[in-house]
Amino acid sequence: MRIRIALRAALTALGLVLLAPAAAHAHGDTVKVVMTGQREGHVTADITWENDGDAVEEAVAATVNAVSGDGSRTMGPWRLVRDSARAPGGWVTAESLPPGSWKVAVDVGFPALGHGELQLDVPAVDPAPVTAAPDPRPATPSPAAPGTQTPPPVPESSAEAPARRAESGSGSAVWWSAAGVTATALIGSVVGILLRRRRERRQSVSR
Secondary structure: OHHHHHHHHHHHHHHHHHHOOHHHHOOOOEEEEEEEEEEOOEEEEEEEEOOOOOEOOOOOEEEEEEEEOOOOOEEEEEEEEEOHHHOOOEEEEOOOOOOEEEEEEEEEEEOOEEEEEEEEEEOOOOOOOOOOOOOOOOOOOOOOOOOOOOOOOOOOOOOHHHHHHHHHHHHHHHHHHHHHHHHHHHHHHHHHHHHHHHHHHHHHHHO
């Protein structure tokens, strides 16, 4: 597997080197590959010219291969694309590594030869917590616990007490007034009868 990958990278580099323009050789014949790490599993790297440190403006032909820490898994070969977040010298893989420990190697064949390696640890991303949806049913009041006493009646306020006494007092005054009128009428009738009888007796005696 590794021999086939190395052979493929060598053939690609050979073909691209023969097509490299003369302007590229003005910077030198090698490029510097600095592995900067990973971003959400995507391998990131900076590629500059070895001699002057200028960013490589030409198209870059590079392969990325990764081997797990225990050697049981391999990923790649992948290619590098320009990293818009780290332009102009930044490059990144479109594919992403799964969580785990990886030994990553980058081989550049165009516009010049270059190589870089780095041990990467890709952490596992915890899933977002799921929030429970609110219950659309209206809340029902819970029944009173056994032995719970009902609240005592609210005492009558001080403002209401005089009004109630005034009402009861006015009713008593009306009753006493009616009783007094009746008693006065009865007494007047009795006195009138007695005076009339006395007058009749005097008239009978004078005759």
